[in-house]
Amino acid sequence: MTDLPVPLPRLPVALLRRLLPRAERDEVLADIRVEYVEIAAAEGLATAKRWLWRQALGSAPALLGWNWWRGWTGFEPQANAYRPGGPMLKSWITDARYAARRLRARPTYTILSILTLALGIGGTTAVFGIARPLLFDPLPYANAKEVVTFWMPGWWNEEEFMYFRGRIPGFQAVGMHRSGDLTMRAGDGPTRLLPGRIVSAELFDVLGAHPLLGRVFRQGDDVDGAEPVAVISYGLWQELGGSASIIGRRITLDGMPRTVIGVMPRGFWFPDPSIRIWTTRPLDPQGRNGSWELVGRLAPGQTLATMQPNLDRFVSMIHERFQYGPKGDKTKEAKFTPIRERLLGKMQPAVVATFVAMGLILLIACANVAALMLGQVEGRASELAVRSALGASRGRLTQQLVVEALLVGVGAAVVGAALAAAGFRILAEALPLGAWSSSTGFDWTMFAVALLIAIFAVLLVVLVPTTSLWRGDLRGSISSARTSGIQGRGGRLERGLVVAEVALAMLIVSGAALLVRSVSKLYAINPGIETKGVAVVDVMSSREMTSVQRRQKIEEALAALDTLPGVQSSAAAMKLPLRGGGDSFNVVIEGHASDESVFTYYRVVTSDYFRTLGIKLRDGRLFDNSDQPADSGGSVIINETFAKKHFPGENPIGRRLTGGFSGTWQVIGVVANVAEGALTDDEEATSYYLAGQAPMFEHQASIVVRTSRANAASVLEDARRTVNRVAPAFAIQETTTMSRILDEAVGPARQMMMLLTLLSALAMVLGAIGIYGVISHFAARRKRDWAIRVALGLPTSRVIRQIVSQGAALVAVGVVIGVLGTIALARLLTSFLFGVGTVDPISFAAASAVLLLIGVVAAFIPARRASTVDPALVLREQ
Amino acid sequence: MTNDPLTPLGVLEEQVLVAVLRTRGDAYGMEVRREIEQVTGRDLAIGAVYATLDRLEQKKLLTSRRTHGAGPSRRLFELSARGARALAETREMRDRLWRGVDLEAILQLRVLRTSY
Numbered sequence: 002m003t004d005l006p007v008p009l010p011r012l013p014v015a016l017l018r019r020l021l022p023r024a025e026r027d028e029v030l031a032d033i034r035v036e037y038v039e040i041a042a043a044e045g046l047a048t049a050k051r052w053l054w055r056q057a058l059g060s061a062p063a064l065l066g067w068n069w070w071r072g073w074t075g076f077e078p079q080a081n082a083y084r085p086g087g088p089m090l091k092s093w094i095t096d097a098r099y100a101a102r103r104l105r106a107r108p109t110y111t112i113l114s115i116l117t118l119a120l121g122i123g124g125t126t127a128v129f130g131i132a133r134p135l136l137f138d139p140l141p142y143a144n145a146k147e148v149v150t151f152w153m154p155g156w157w158n159e160e161e162f163m164y165f166r167g168r169i170p171g172f173q174a175v176g177m178h179r180s181g182d183l184t185m186r187a188g189d190g191p192t193r194l195l196p197g198r199i200v201s202a203e204l205f206d207v208l209g210a211h212p213l214l215g216r217v218f219r220q221g222d223d224v225d226g227a228e229p230v231a232v233i234s235y236g237l238w239q240e241l242g243g244s245a246s247i248i249g250r251r252i253t254l255d256g257m258p259r260t261v262i263g264v265m266p267r268g269f270w271f272p273d274p275s276i277r278i279w280t281t282r283p284l285d286p287q288g289r290n291g292s293w294e295l296v297g298r299l300a301p302g303q304t305l306a307t308m309q310p311n312l313d314r315f316v317s318m319i320h321e322r323f324q325y326g327p328k329g330d331k332t333k334e335a336k337f338t339p340i341r342e343r344l345l346g347k348m349q350p351a352v353v354a355t356f357v358a359m360g361l362i363l364l365i366a367c368a369n370v371a372a373l374m375l376g377q378v379e380g381r382a383s384e385l386a387v388r389s390a391l392g393a394s395r396g397r398l399t400q401q402l403v404v405e406a407l408l409v410g411v412g413a414a415v416v417g418a419a420l421a422a423a424g425f426r427i428l429a430e431a432l433p434l435g436a437w438s439s440s441t442g443f444d445w446t447m448f449a450v451a452l453l454i455a456i457f458a459v460l461l462v463v464l465v466p467t468t469s470l471w472r473g474d475l476r477g478s479i480s481s482a483r484t485s486g487i488q489g490r491g492g493r494l495e496r497g498l499v500v501a502e503v504a505l506a507m508l509i510v511s512g513a514a515l516l517v518r519s520v521s522k523l524y525a526i527n528p529g530i531e532t533k534g535v536a537v538v539d540v541m542s543s544r545e546m547t548s549v550q551r552r553q554k555i556e557e558a559l560a561a562l563d564t565l566p567g568v569q570s571s572a573a574a575m576k577l578p579l580r581g582g583g584d585s586f587n588v589v590i591e592g593h594a595s596d597e598s599v600f601t602y603y604r605v606v607t608s609d610y611f612r613t614l615g616i617k618l619r620d621g622r623l624f625d626n627s628d629q630p631a632d633s634g635g636s637v638i639i640n641e642t643f644a645k646k647h648f649p650g651e652n653p654i655g656r657r658l659t660g661g662f663s664g665t666w667q668v669i670g671v672v673a674n675v676a677e678g679a680l681t682d683d684e685e686a687t688s689y690y691l692a693g694q695a696p697m698f699e700h701q702a703s704i705v706v707r708t709s710r711a712n713a714a715s716v717l718e719d720a721r722r723t724v725n726r727v728a729p730a731f732a733i734q735e736t737t738t739m740s741r742i743l744d745e746a747v748g749p750a751r752q753m754m755m756l757l758t759l760l761s762a763l764a765m766v767l768g769a770i771g772i773y774g775v776i777s778h779f780a781a782r783r784k785r786d787w788a789i790r791v792a793l794g795l796p797t798s799r800v801i802r803q804i805v806s807q808g809a810a811l812v813a814v815g816v817v818i819g820v821l822g823t824i825a826l827a828r829l830l831t832s833f834l835f836g837v838g839t840v841d842p843i844s845f846a847a848a849s850a851v852l853l854l855i856g857v858v859a860a861f862i863p864a865r866r867a868s869t870v871d872p873a874l875v876l877r878e879q
Numbered sequence: 880m881t882n883d884p885l886t887p888l889g890v891l892e893e894q895v896l897v898a899v900l901r902t903r904g905d906a907y908g909m910e911v912r913r914e915i916e917q918v919t920g921r922d923l924a925i926g927a928v929y930a931t932l933d934r935l936e937q938k939k940l941l942t943s944r945r946t947h948g949a950g951p952s953r954r955l956f957e958l959s960a961r962g963a964r965a966l967a968e969t970r971e972m973r974d975r976l977w978r979g980v981d982l983e984a985i986l987q988l989r990v991l992r993t994s995y
Contacts, residue, residue, distance in 0.1 A: 020926065025908070028953050029925060032909035060926025067930035078936055080943035080954040 009037060010050055013057030020064035022071065024081045073098050092397070093404060100405035110377060111409070113774070114370045117767060118413035121366030122454050123420025124763070128359040129450055130425050132352045135345050141269045142340070143209025144298075147173075149305065149337040151295035155179070156331065159288030162201070162295070164322055171311030175297035176204030178272070181280060182701075183254040184543045184732040192732035194541055195237065195254070197278035198271070204279075205232070207298045208271060214238075215248040215263035223281040229259040230281060235267040237277040254280070255543040272344055296340065308337060326587070326600070350832045351753055355428070357829060358512065358760045361505045363454070365764055367461055368505070369771045372498040374406065376778040403460075410459030414452045431756045495775050500815040502771045506764040507819020507852060508826055513761040514844035515830060515837055516754035522836035523747045529675035530578055531615030535739035536713045537577065538704040538720050540731040548696040554728040555692070555702060559607060561727045565719050567710045572610040573692070577703045577739075578675045579746040584699075588688070590647060591657040591665075599647055601639075602677055602687040603661060605695045611638075611672060613707045614739070620644075621654040621670030624691050634664025635694030643686035644671045658688070662695045680746040681835060705739070713738040750833040768852065769859040776808045777863030788872035797868035804867060808860025809853065816849045887969040894919065895931045896940065896966050899956050906956045908932060932956060940965050 014030065021029055033056065041049035070076070072094025104111040142148055151157070162177050169175050181199030186192045205217035213235065222230055231254065238247060251258040259280065270276065272294075299308065312335055320332045338346075385398055542551050555573045562571040576584070587598035608624040610616075619641055628636045637658060644653045658666045666688075674684045704724065708716045717736045724731060744751060780787070787800055827839035837844065888896065898914040899906040912928045915921070935941045940962035946953045958966075 017925075021929075025929070025954060029908060029929070032907070033925065036909065036913070055922065056925055059922075059924030063924060063926035063930045067926065067933060070930070071933070074937070076933065076937050078933060078943045078954065080945045 009034060010053060013053050016057045017060065017064075020061060020068065022068070024078075069094060092400065096401045096404040097408065099401065100408050103405065104408060107377075110373055111412075113770060114373050114409050115412040115416055117366045117369045117373075117770060118409065118459070119416035119420055120763060120767065121363035122413055122417035123424055124760075125359045125363045125454060126417065126421035126450055127424035127428050128352075128355050130421070131428055132356050135349065135352050136356075140341060140344070141210065141271075145340060147299045147303075148208065148340040149297055149299065149308075150340055150343040151175075151297070152334060152336050152338070153331055154294040154343070155292055157293040157295055158290055159284045159293070160286060161319065161323060161331075162293065163284060163286040163288075165315070165318060166201075168318075169297065169311075170314050171300055171303050171308050172297040173300050174203045174207045175295055176207040177201040177293045177295055178204055179293045181282075182541060182734070183278060183280070184256075184541055185252065185254055186256075192543070192730060194732040194734050195278050196275045197280060198276055199282050200279050201284065202281055204296070207296055209298070210265065210269055210271070212263035213266040214245055215261070217263050218279075218281055223284050225283045227281070227283065229257060230262045231259045232263040232265060232279045233261055234265055234277045235269065238264045254278075256545045257543075297337075305337060305339065312337065326598075350829060354512070354753065354829045354833075355756060355760075357826070358509050358757060361509055362760060362764055362767065365502050365505045365767045365771070368498045368502045369767055369774070370409070370459075371461075372495055372502075372771055373774050374402075375495050375498070376774060406459045407456070410456055413459075414456075418452075427759075428756070431752055431759070495778070496811055499771050499775050499811045500818065502768050503812050503815025503852060503856065504819040504822060506761070506768040507816050507848060508822050509757065509764045510761040510851060511819070511823045511845050511848035512827065512830060513754065513757035514848045515827060515839070515841055516750060516757055516833060518837045518841065518844055519833065519835040520747060520751050520754045523680060523750060526676070526680055528579060528680060528743060528746070529616060529673050530739065532739040532743045534708050534710070534713045535614065536706040536708060536716045536720055537735075537737045537739060537742065538706070538717070538724055539734040539736070540702055540704060540724060540728075541734050542700045542702075542728075542731050544700050546700070546730065548698045551700070551702070552692050552697045554730065555697070555704070556607065558704065558724050558727045558731070559609075561723050562704070562706055562720060565706075565716065565723065567708045567716060569707045569709055570609045570613045571704060571706045572607045572613040573702050573704045574604055574606040574610055575697060575699045575702055576604060577705065577742065578614070578677050579680060579742050581679050586661040588658045588660040588666075591659065593647075598660065599643075600686065601643060601661075602685055603690060604677070604687065605690050605692050605697055607692050610689070610705075613705050614675075615707075616675055617673040619671045619673055620652075621668070623670055623672075628669075628691050628694065630693035631664075633662075634666060636669045636691060637666040638670040638672055638689040639668055640672055640684075640687045640689075641674050642684040643688060646686055661688075662690060666690070676746070680743075701734070713740070750835065753830070753833050765851070765855055769855050772808055772812065772856050772859040773862060775811075776804060776860040777866070779807065780804055780863040780867040784867065784870065784875050787867050788870065788875035791868075792872040792876070800868040801861070801864040804864035805857055805860045808856050808864075812853050812856030816852055819852075820845050820849070887972050888965055891927065891931050892935060892940075893966065893969055895928065895935065896958060896962055899941065899958055900966075904955075904957075907953045911956070935962070 014033075017030065017033070018026060033053070037049050037053055040052050075095070139145065140148075157177065166175070178198045178200040181197045183195045183197050184192045185195050200218065202218045202220050202223045205212075210217065212232065215232075217232055218230070221227055231252070233241070233247075241247060241252070247261050247264065249260060249262075251260050253259075271279075299305075303311070316332050316335045323331070325331060389395070389398060540555075542554070546554075559571045559573060562568055584604075585600060585602045587600055589598055593599075608628070611618065611623050621638075623638065624636060639653060647653075648656065653668045653671060656668045658668065672689070675687070676682065677685065677687050704720070706713075706716060706720055710716055717738070721733055721736055724733060787795075791797065791800065823845070824840055831839060887893075894915050895911060898911045898918075901918075902910050902914050908925060908929050911932065912923050912925055915928075916923050932941065932943075936943055936956070939959055941956045942959050943954050943956050946955055
């Protein structure tokens with residue numbers, strides 16, 4: 002039958018051969034051959050081939066199931082009594098079955114290992130989902146390595162740019178951009194805000210970004226008389242209908258029609274994913290408004306390393322042309338920064354720190370499961386020894402452990418994926434991602450990653466018990482098993498794992514402690530305002546409104562807001578404290594030398610501003626009804642720093658300032674210092690001007706409302722509706738509260754603290770489980786030992802003390818190692834720390850105390866159990 | 880036997896059991912497959928047949944033994960008493976189900992409708 006003339010296609014036969022049980026393989030294949038030949042003779046070779054393929058592929062699922070079933074049930078047909086031939090992978094299937102039975106029989110061990118591992122995997126996966134776009138994904142620009150940003154972002158002006166445009170050495174092109182949010186009003190709906198950027202015509206060429214539809218800006222789009230045009234993001238395009246006819250259509254932005262010339266592809270962003278529209282504006286060669294950022298593409302062959310001579314030439318070029326005061330001197334600290342660092346750099350430390358913390362937790366989890374499994378292996382020493390004595394090879398015994406670990410790993414992957422999905426959402430909110438939170442995404446690749454990590458971790462875990470299997474003298478354990486192993490093996494590996502676990506936990510806990518300390522110091526700073534009970538509505542008006550119209554509308558809105566229940570006062574300002582930076586100019590004090598100009602931040606506010614924010618008056622008076630609107634000049638209020646710096650030993654009240662806004666300004670009052678910029682900024686001279694006397698020239702304004710309600714946020718909805726009703730031309734940018742602004746000013750450190758605190762809780766739970774597991778296993782193994790001592794009169798308190806001190810010693814060693822590690826790793830947190838060094842004894846002491854306490858508690862439970870057993874019972878039972 | 884959890888048999892199980900009977904003492908896997916295929920006209924994979932045969936043997940509805948003679952050794956199947964009972968039971972259950980059901984009327988109606 003073997004030498005039939007018709008050859009069978011090899012592949013399907015091989016497939017069947019693999020899948021059929023050995024005992025029946027030959028007969029089935031022989032029958033198939035016969036039938037194949039018959040079909041070939043009757044209906045032709047092609048039909049026969051098709052038939053064979055159908056048989057092989059159609060059989061595969063059934064045979065796989067059958068194999069598994071035979072292995073699982075151990076079923077062997079009667080007919081095969083004298084020629085047993087189990088299914089393929091029989092030993093693996095039996096092992097899986099055995100492992101599943103063992104795991105079911107030890108629910109605590111199973112649940113603890115699966116949960117521990119799942120926490121590690123889930124957490125790491127969740128962090129990976131966030132870290133991926135920030136750390137690993139390429140930027141949506143061609144050859145992003147060639148794109149660099151200039152120093153002093155947000156300080157360049159149009160005059161400078163027009164001067165050196167196209168002449169900067171070493172660059173293919175340099176473009177410029179600044180914030181340029183727009184309002185859009187569609188139909189009768191309220192005015193909407195579109196986050197946008199104003200860019201110079203060459204910007205998209207610098208980025209090497211191509212549109213999905215239409216074109217990007219080109220030369221001539223940013224000169225006087227050019228048609229107003231806009232490029233929109235994919236998301237905005239979808240919102241506007243997503244049809245190709247958008248190109249050339251006019252949309253009304255800021256009350257002015259603009260032609261849409263291009264749509265950027267999905268996934269394009271610049272400079273962050275919240276931006277939805279890019280526009281150009283005629284650039285003014287005399288424009289002194291310095292709020293632009295520069296970005297350039299290096300000329301071919303240039304790298305950041307070779308740019309130094311070009312940078313020097315460029316600096317001397319601007320040095321020749323422009324004069325700078327001490328603030329904003331662009332000839333100082335000149336350098337180029339890779340665009341990736343500029344755009345993503347701020348988030349990177351947070352993400353990296355979280356990534357590291359999560360990796361540590363995964364390590365702790367692995368150590369934990371390894372310790373748990375090790376306990377299991379030791380408990381099974383006699384079983385393994387008997388099996389090895391009966392002829393089981395070490396490979397076979399290892400295989401069984403591997404299968405058990407894989408089952409745990411699969412369970413952990415499933416639970417971990419669920420945890421990752423949940424954890425991802427928590428992390429996305431907790432991390433200081435800002436506009437980036439929208440670009441991170443939980444997806445199925447993450448599940449694959451979780452699975453890979455689980456399997457990798459599990460194999461890692463298996464290595465540990467297996468090495469002890471190789472090393473240990475199995476036959477010796479039979480004899481010691483009979484006497485129940487009064488002096489079992491040292492368990493050095495197990496103890497080592499606990500020490501490592503504690504050390505890793507120490508890293509996270511002390512990191513969290515450092516942040517807790519620095520955040521509490523940040524909150525202890527007095528920002529100079531009363532943040533409680535103040536609601537904030539940020540509004541934006543379209544650009545075609547004059548500053549007088551804008552002020553009138555704002556005042557109407559304020560009057561309406563004052564009538565709301567619970568509202569005590571309301572005010573508006575062009576910029577609120579704690580939100581960083583702000584406008585500044587130089588003024589001249591009458592009576593001082595005229596060349597001695599004074600740098601001051603300035604704020605244009607309405608009359609109730611100080612009362613509403615709770616800013617204290619130190620001298621003179623606040624704005625009142627005697628301060629009437631004027632075309633030029635009027636009253637000004639200065640802060641304490643201004644007074645101290647520029648009127649030392651003098652009374653500033655009644656003195657006059659010129660410069661800045663036109664006219665002469667009389668100082669009428671001095672108020673307490675307020676953290677106008679960032680919370681931790683040095684105090685700067687600041688002057689406050691009354692809206693109406695000074696123009697509210699910015700189209701953005703913040704309305705603040707002080708309320709008597711316990712929760713300032715509860716007034717927000719009313720306030721929003723009121724503003725929408727009274728001034729429908731204002732787009733509401735954001736509604737928030739002053740407390741939230743303070744939280745934001747405390748900034749990433751606060752979010753990192755919350756996150757690391759969460760993670761340290763996790764690390765501590767895992768550490769406690771590890772200590773508990775190891776100590777209870779020690780205690781159980783020496784049960785007989787303790788029983789004899791108790792029978793001989795050892796007081797139970799001594800038993801407890803000895804066992805607990807064993808646990809405490811492990812923790813102490815781990816803590817010491819952990820402190821050393823923390824000193825090395827705390828550098829990661831430097832950018833979040835305020836007022837504490839990376840080596841902070843108080844933080845370390847607190848973290849050590851917490852971990853020691855947890856170790857003692859975790860060891861106490863098994864200790865107590867060991868001390869309460871009846872020695873007579875133990876001795877009899879063994 | 881009316882409460883035997885083995886009945887009613889699955890469709891493939893029933894077909895396999897009947898095919899074992901029909902092949903009369905020559906019931907090995909491939910032959911059973913061929914028998915079912917010929918009678919039902921349905922393409923059947925050998926793997927599915929073997930898996931079913933094994934399952935039926937485990938349930939003790941079939942017994943298997945090996946032939947020793949010329950040609951390759953084969954696993955031959957025979958219906959056990961229990962298997963025969965299960966078949967009878969399944970068939971009886973089906974007959975009970977069909978009692979008093981008149982499909983003809985509906986089929987006739989269909990024929991009438993489609994002919995218009």
